[in-house]
Amino acid sequence: MPVSKSQGIQALPSGARSQRVHESALAAAVDLLKEGGLSAATCDAVSARSGVSKATIYKHWPSKTAIAAEAFGRWMGEALPLPDTGTAVGDLTEQVRQVSAFYAAQPVFAQLLAACVTDPTGAPYFRHFFLADRRKAVATLWQRAVDRGEVKPSIDAETATDILFGPLIFRVMTGHKPLTQEEADKIVAAALGGLLR
Secondary structure, three states: OOOOHHHOOOOOOOOHHHHHHHHHHHHHHHHHHHHHOHHHOOHHHHHHHHOOOHHHHHHHOOOHHHHHHHHHHHHHHHHOOOOOOOOHHHHHHHHHHHHHHHHHHOOHHHHHHHHHHHOOOOHHHHHHHHHHHHHHHHHHHHHHHHHOOOEOOOOOHHHHHHHHHHHHHHHHHHOOOOOOHHHHHHHHHHHHHHHEO
């Protein structure tokens, strides 16, 4: 996804070597997040794991939160391929189930949300590399449903995404209800009652 400095994301050094360094550090950050959450993915640990110097890491990301946000976006994108069941109900139910299970299995999403409150340099990376990519994926599912005439075309993908996935984020942050498949199915059923034709 193209990045502009106006989005609050620093311009990356260019060239094949810089790209290799970026990928190496990012892969190390993904592994560290999987192993120990946000607290494990420090710039020191990413440097030690990847062999990329801390000075170089800071040329690519302004903070630990920034590299973790990009790494988390990559991890989740690879872990949750888009379902293609042939129906809007099937696709959206499966995607909500997958996201719910992913959030329930590890705490990184909640940790990143909290970190972005106190790290203004990391928040744009979270919005760009995680949030925008997740919303783009759901928009693909939504457009399929629109093309098949299964959903109300007057409802845009942004609104549908908020209705379907907002409750999961609220539950991650408050812990008032579990992130189980049964609860995910209840959310989808309630949401789709207003979204389907």
